[in-house]
Amino acid sequence: MTRPPPRQQASRNPPTQKQVAERAGVSQTIVSQVLNGQTDQARIHPETRARVLQAIRDLGYVPNAAARRLVGGRSSLVGVFTYEAVFPSSTRDFYAPFLEGIEEEAARSGLDLLLYTGGRGGRRLPRDLGARLSLTDGTLLLGRPSDQDRRELAALVHSGHPAVFIGRRTVPGADLTCVQADYASATAKLTRRFLARGHRELLYVGPPGPDESALDRERGFAQALDLARVERLEPGHLDHAWLRGALEGGITAFLLENDALMRRLLEVAREAGYTVPADFSAAVLGDAISGEAGDPTWSGLHVPRREMGRGAVQALRLLVAGEPAASTVFPCEIVVGATIGRGPAEAR
Amino acid sequence: MTRPPPRQQASRNPPTQKQVAERAGVSQTIVSQVLNGQTDQARIHPETRARVLQAIRDLGYVPNAAARRLVGGRSSLVGVFTYEAVFPSSTRDFYAPFLEGIEEEAARSGLDLLLYTGGRGGRRLPRDLGARLSLTDGTLLLGRPSDQDRRELAALVHSGHPAVFIGRRTVPGADLTCVQADYASATAKLTRRFLARGHRELLYVGPPGPDESALDRERGFAQALDLARVERLEPGHLDHAWLRGALEGGITAFLLENDALMRRLLEVAREAGYTVPADFSAAVLGDAISGEAGDPTWSGLHVPRREMGRGAVQALRLLVAGEPAASTVFPCEIVVGATIGRGPAEAR
């Protein structure tokens, strides 16, 4: 009872253009031209075209993507490489919106996604990545590349492979297209909001080893202030003594670089008996993934991650088409949450 | 200052085996054999091999995956096709563990993942999927295919393309390898647990249009009982009147097919003033994605989705290697939550 499904040819291997051509009584060239069609160089008789299309249907022909790619064609494949593991739930929440945007725009453009699975431990751009890259039309990159990674990345860009980084990243000696959030002006705006609420002594707190994004935020912070106080410390160093010291030093508002620091700050504050925003104010400069049920909404920036994902695919499509794609900047919105209160200088 | 990175050849295109061969003073054949090595048919002089390897390093050669694939080689690519959208947060929670398992095992096996992005609206296996499939060594499938989808799937399997479905699915006239959860025995076990707690009148409730998994669950339910009562209804029909009717009919325990039904049942019960598990007991037969903060833990089954994802990759690797891979069954654990209480017949 397991009769073979219809229009499945006896041949074990999928049919080729050659077989289609034989059936239609034409040459393989014509089959290719019927399929791609764009070359107005040669016009095809409508009747011939019909015969070819019929043969294609009869045989259930589908083009071989590998062969097509080999002759310099597009594979409609976009590689996605992440310098950190994507799926563990810790980072998944962060990367998911990017991936949503990427998937959405890729689907719209008829592109599939090639997810590079990291080697066991390290998340390095693998040595043989070139081989795997050769299947794709271009590559999207996320995460935090090391210096070594950046050098390899520079070589990749220099080889002409279209690549777009999501987040502002620079590599030595190459012009890497990025899709970035406008952290600088958003941070400046947020800082001015603190000023408007009467805060005068603000402290910017971030982890050590700032990357480009962090520097943008610092820049925006400094732009809005006469005196910009910045502290970079391990999250572990953010303890009772540190907080007390800061408050006694006159600080009334904290700008935290990521939500881990925010969480830490609120926890220390609670244990020490401080109330937010009565005793001090705070805001996160990354995307607040608070959402812990019951948590008050944190103030901070909303990074349009989904839109950035979509923009990255669009930029990559330009590069693939041979047009130069400049880096794009996406504005961030300010999230007015429950962690910003009145400062000592607010006009009543 | 933008001097080209080292070991990047002047040639705009990546180096080929031919260029490596020229540099090493050998033929392209030798380069290929040095790289693949396995053919003991021809042994290569150690010195020659060294020269070739040196040339490969000098030029920064990487194999062209498309060409390799074209000649019948493996691409180390596994396709992942889902009949529903993956990234929307509603379904993401459900699919994420599968993808985690897939990614984990793929990484371990040195495989990358090709995510097929769905066409605009429908999530059908696209007509030209064959073209996109041709790049992969095999394909993993998830979701709920329609009858039409199943026919196309049958053709795919019949064409010899390795494919593994995650979840038990049957297709007409083809032997589809599946990685399935052992719903039948887990449901039977859960049902016996209800019996042990003194429940005698159990009702199985599922949505209309049961798929293979649902039938397995029904089967397990029926196995454990003399009289198995099954009701299939739209979630909207589960209202006060329905619940009252069931309880007045003597039902003391409900087995719900999915968490949407469970949520609905608990909501209706709360509004009607019933208490769970005092007034009746309940359990979910799918994976309970309760986790709503504050919710009591639901009783039900734990589907080992992560392990199933890994198992699917392993099965696919077998198929790709040419060995037949039988369908695999993964046992489900029973989750003892807060929604099962004492029944009228429990021995004290």
Added chain:
DNA sequence: CTCCGTTGCTAATACGTATTGGCTTGGGAG
């Protein structure tokens, strides 16, 4: 009539790799 341009097609080639069937060289057995 010749010349030329157009239409509609074919033959040939290139892409980069893996594999098959030789071809040479050297050495041991007879």
Added chain:
DNA sequence: CTCCCAAGCCAATACGTATTAGCAACGGAG
């Protein structure tokens, strides 16, 4: 010495597609 075998290498070919060059037929302009 001849014969044979093995080691070590190369030339040729195939994979399926896109593209370029070119060929035959035809019709209109001159």
